[in-house]
Amino acid sequence: MPAKLKTCFFIGLFLPQFLFAQSDSLTLHLWPQGAPGFEARANEPEKGDVYISNIHNPSITVYFPPKEKANGAAVVICPGGGHHMLVINSEGRDPARYFNNLGVTAIVLKYRLARDTNSPYQIAVHAKQDALRAMRLVRSKAAQWHIDPNRIGLMGFSAGGEVTNMAAFQDYQSQPAATDPVDRLPAKPAFIILVYPGPLGVPDSIPPDAPPAFLVAANEDVCCSPPIIQLLLAYRKAGVPVEAHVYAKGNHAFNMGYHAVFQSIRAWPQRLTDWLTDYHFFTSAPSIK
Incomplete structure (x- = not known):
């Protein structure tokens, strides 16, 4: 390869990571004093960096896009990990990088893990509570972070897809009598993105005001393609409005497709970009006709 082309190749390979590294970020705990009922555990340290566990003080890390790209849209991302851990790079920071490059503010949620060692938590109670609180907290910061409160989506991978389902279809109304002003805000997402979601949290029926959905999985994924079909129906x-992509191959945990063997899986984020564009999510008036 000629030296000039080789230089361009390596610049192109690392440009998204460079852009991501340059974007501003901040971390906030969902509750200033710790999760309700578990405040005494708020200072216990998390374990790991690529795979996070021992989460007792749930938080969000907010990744802001470059100012010249920012379009006011935002997405809360729930990584997977079987409720034992969080796959924070492939299913948190990588999708955040993808959204930042589209001008979208990305918020990675660290939720409590019900299947971690000696965990006192329940998936349908505490992980769901964390997702709902994250949506409300982001909405409370909309003006400060220059995002549109009506264009905040919710995305989940695998177990994070289960958390997304639990938060997207129930208990997302505002709580006007709440003492905490954050809890007075609605938690309903403008849309949801489910990437090989697990079976938990799939409702028996979808209400007519449910958020539009983008669904993706591999057919050979025996765990997590059935929920996609169930949700589609x-x-x-x-x-x-719903869009579903069920690929023949790819199995589970293909993440953002960056290291996938199959071209169709590598290209799935482009299908998501197309859907978000058709949905007008990048503008001030999202709608699907």
Whole structure:
């Protein structure tokens, strides 16, 4: 390879990481004093960096896009990890990088893990509570972070998809009588993105006001392609906008497709970009007709 082309190749390879590294970020705990009922555990340290466990003080890390790209949209991302851990790079920071390059503010959620060693938590109670609180907290910061409160989506991978389902279809209304002003805000996402979601949290039916959904999985994924089909049928029955991609190959945990063997899997984020564009999510008036 000629030296000039080789230089361009390596610049192109690392440019997204460079841009991501240059973007501003901050971390906030969901509750200033610690999770309700577990405040005494708030100072216990997390374990790991690539795979995070021992989460007792749930938090969000906010990654801001370059100012010249920012379009006011935002997405809360729930990584997977079987509720034992969080796959924070491939299913948290990588999708955040993808969204930042589109001008979208990305918020990676560290939720409590019900299947971690000696965990006192329950998936349908505490992980769901963390996702709902994250949506409300982000909405409370909308003006400060220059995002549109009506264009905040929720994304989940695998176990994070289960958390997304639990937060997207129930208990997302505002709580006007809450003493905490954050809890007075609605937690309903503008749309959801489910990437090989687990079976938990899939509702029996979809309400007519459910958020539009983008669904993706590999057919050979015996765990997590059935929930995609179930959700697709429920969405169609409810008449709510939905787009589903079920690829023949790819199995589980293909993440953002960067290291996938199959071209179709490598290209799935482009399908998501197309959907978000058609949805007008990058503008001030999102809608699907």
